[in-house]
Amino acid sequence: MRTGDRYLQHARVLWAAAPVWSTLALALTLAEATVRTGLMIAIGRFAGSLVEPERQTTWQRFWLVAALLVTGPILQAVLTVVTARCSVAYLRYTFDLVAEVGLQPHGIGHLETPDVAGRLRTVVTAVRDWSFVTGVDATWSIIGTRLAGLGAIAVLAPWRWWVPLVVAASFFLVSKVFTDWISLAFDQLLATAGDGRRRAGYLRGLLTRSDSAKEIRLFGLVDWLSDVYRMTWYDAMAPLWMARRRGLGPVLLACLVMAVMVGGALVLIGFDVAAGAVALGGAVTMVQAVLRLQSFGVLGDVSTALARNTSALRALTGLRQELGLPATTPVRPSSDPRPRSAGAAEVCLQQVSFAYPGRSDRAVDRLTITIPAGQSVALVGVNGAGKSTVVKLLCGLYAPDEGTVRVDGGDPALDEATRRRVAVIFQDFARYPLSLRDNVVLGAADHAATEQALIDAGGAALLGQLEQGWDTVLSPEYDGGTDLSGGQWQRVALARALAAVADGAAVLVLDEPTAALDVRTEAALFERFLEVTRGVTTVLVSHRLSSVRHADRILVLADSGIVEDGSHDELLALNGRYAELFALQARPFTEVR
Missing domain, CATH: 3.40.50.300 (P-loop containing nucleotide triphosphate hydrolases)
Structure with a gap:
C-alpha cells in the first residue's frame, strides 16, 4: 500500500471515529499554523525596525510579536484537549475493529489457523503499543507543521518563487524516502509473526512468568533458556534487520540533496543582502522561511509514530478483508440478538x-x-x-x-x-x-x-x-x-x-x-x-x-x-x-x- 493510501485510510478511520472533534481539530490546526507564519513575518519586521529611526514603529511591532507569541501556546493548549478527544474516539473505534476480527465471523476456525492467529496477536500488540496512540496525536502535529511550511513558501515566493519550491521538494524527497523506508520496516516487523518469533516470545515468557519460575530454577534451566531465546530471536529477526540496512542508501542520498538545496538558498540570501537588494528585516524573515521549509521533511518522532500507526492499521484492515469483514467499518448488529422464544428447544x-x-x-x-x-x-x-x-x-x-x-x-x-x-x-x-x-x-x-x-x-x-x-x-x-x-x-x-x-x-x-x-x-x-x-x-x-x-x-x-x-x-x-x-x-x- 502506498504512503498516500495509508494516510487516506488513517483519515477515513479518524473521521468515522470522531467527525465533530476532527473538524474542530483541523480548524484549530489551521489557525495555529497561521499564527506561526504571522509570527515569522512579525519577527522579521521587528528586526528591521530596530535600524529605523521611528521608535513608535518598533514598539508596535514588538507588541505584535508578543501577542502572537501568547496566542500560539493558547491555541496549542486548546488543540491538545481537542486532539485528546479525537484520540480516545479513534482508539475506541480501532479496538472495535480489532475485537471483531476475533468475534466475526462467529465461528472459531479462523482463530485456530496459525497464520491468522499469529497475525491477530501481532495486530493486538501493535495497537496497544504507546506508539500507536502517539501516532494518532501526531496526525495534527504533522498537519500543522505542513501548513506552516506552506506559509513559508508564500513568504519566499515574491523573492524568488522557484527557490522555496526547490528547497521544499528536497525536504519532501527526504520525507518520502524515509517514510517509505520506515513504513516498510514496520510492515516487515508486523509480518514477522511466524513460528520463530512466537517461539522466542514463548521462551522469553518462560524466563519472566511466575508459573514457570520454580521448575526453571530447580532444574537449572536459566542459562540454557537464555541461550536458546537469544538464538531463536536472532534467527527470526535477522532477515528484518538486513532489509532495514539495505534501505538506508536512498535515505542518505536524499539527505545529501537536501543539504545542497538548503545551503544554496541561504547563500543566495547572503548575496542579496551584500548587494543591498534585501534589507535586514527581509533577510531575517527569509532565513526563517527557508528553515521553516523543513516542515516538508522528516518530522522526527511524530513521523515515526504515524508510520507505526498506519502500518498497524494496514495490517488490521488487511486481516479484516481476508476474513470477509469491511476494512474500516465495524459490523453493527442489525437487531436485538436475544432469544426470540422461551421454553425448551428441539x-x-x-x-x-x-x-x-x-x-x-x-x-x-x-x-x-x-x-x-x-x-x-x-x-x-x-x-x-x-x-x-x-x-x-x-x-x-x-x-x-x-x-x-x-x-x-x-x-x-x-x-x-x-x-x-x-x-x-x-x-x-x-x-x-x-x-x-x-x-x-x-x-x-x-x-x-x-x-x-x-x-x-x-x-x-x-x-x-x-x-x-x-x-x-x-x-x-x-x-x-x-x-x-x-x-x-x-x-x-x-x-x-x-x-x-x-x-x-x-x-x-x-x-x-x-x-x-x-x-x-x-x-x-x-x-x-x-x-x-x-x-x-x-x-x-x-x-x-x-x-x-x-x-x-x-x-x-x-x-x-x-x-x-x-x-x-x-x-x-x-x-x-x-x-x-x-x-x-x-x-x-x-x-x-
Whole structure:
C-alpha cells in the first residue's frame, strides 16, 4: 500500500471515529499554523525596525510579536484537549475493529489457523503499543507543521518563487524516502509473526512468568533458556534487520540533496543582502522561511509514530478483508440478538459431516441426531469419538461441511438469536478474574435469578465463605480477591449455565466440565443438573458412563457417528458397545480384593 493510501485510510478511520472533534481539530490546526507564519513575518519586521529611526514603529511591532507569541501556546493548549478527544474516539473505534476480527465471523476456525492467529496477536500488540496512540496525536502535529511550511513558501515566493519550491521538494524527497523506508520496516516487523518469533516470545515468557519460575530454577534451566531465546530471536529477526540496512542508501542520498538545496538558498540570501537588494528585516524573515521549509521533511518522532500507526492499521484492515469483514467499518448488529422464544428447544442435526481445517479425516460423518424439546441426552464415547465436535457444531462455533444443524429451526452458525438459545459449559470453562456475581451472570440476569442459579448449582455454602459476598473477586492477584477449589469452580460454572436459562437459553450443554472431579462427585453433580433443568433440553457429554445413566437417552458415538441409541437399561440389555464400556469402567469398583 502506498504512503498516500495509508494516510487516506488513517483519515477515513479518524473521521468515522470522531467527525465533530476532527473538524474542530483541523480548524484549530489551521489557525495555529497561521499564527506561526504571522509570527515569522512579525519577527522579521521587528528586526528591521530596530535600524529605523521611528521608535513608535518598533514598539508596535514588538507588541505584535508578543501577542502572537501568547496566542500560539493558547491555541496549542486548546488543540491538545481537542486532539485528546479525537484520540480516545479513534482508539475506541480501532479496538472495535480489532475485537471483531476475533468475534466475526462467529465461528472459531479462523482463530485456530496459525497464520491468522499469529497475525491477530501481532495486530493486538501493535495497537496497544504507546506508539500507536502517539501516532494518532501526531496526525495534527504533522498537519500543522505542513501548513506552516506552506506559509513559508508564500513568504519566499515574491523573492524568488522557484527557490522555496526547490528547497521544499528536497525536504519532501527526504520525507518520502524515509517514510517509505520506515513504513516498510514496520510492515516487515508486523509480518514477522511466524513460528520463530512466537517461539522466542514463548521462551522469553518462560524466563519472566511466575508459573514457570520454580521448575526453571530447580532444574537449572536459566542459562540454557537464555541461550536458546537469544538464538531463536536472532534467527527470526535477522532477515528484518538486513532489509532495514539495505534501505538506508536512498535515505542518505536524499539527505545529501537536501543539504545542497538548503545551503544554496541561504547563500543566495547572503548575496542579496551584500548587494543591498534585501534589507535586514527581509533577510531575517527569509532565513526563517527557508528553515521553516523543513516542515516538508522528516518530522522526527511524530513521523515515526504515524508510520507505526498506519502500518498497524494496514495490517488490521488487511486481516479484516481476508476474513470477509469491511476494512474500516465495524459490523453493527442489525437487531436485538436475544432469544426470540422461551421454553425448551428441539435440536436436529441432519446428515452432518465435518472435518477440522488442515485434516482430511472427518470428526463426524453423516451424523443425524434429533433431540425433542425438553429431553435430556447424554453423548458418550471414547476420546476422539466426536463428542466435543458435536457440541461445537451445536453452538455454531463451526459450520458443518455437509448437512444442517438446527435449534428450533434456526441455524446457530448464522443466527445470533439462535446461538443465544444454547448455553454451554466446556471442560476448560473460563475462570474470570472478576467478582462472583460477574462470573455467574456476565451481565445477563438479574440478582434474584443469579442467587437462585447459585443455590440450584449447590453453591449456597460458597457465598457464605466469601468475605465480600457477591462482590468478591475470584482471583488472588487482586486486593481482597481469592481463588476457589476445583469443586467450587465447578459449581460457579454450573450456576453460570443455569443463569443463562433464566436469560432465555433453551438448550443446556455440559461438555465434560467435571472431568477433574472424582466419579462420585461428578455423578452427584450431573444428577443435580438434571434435577434443576427439567423442562429444558439438556445435553451431557462425559466419558464416565456411570455419571450419565439417569439421562432420558444415551447416544454412543464411535467411528464418526452414532452406533447405539437408548436409555441406560436398554443399552445394557443390548449388550453392545455401551454395555462393554460400562462393565469395563465399573470393574475397579466391583472386584473383590
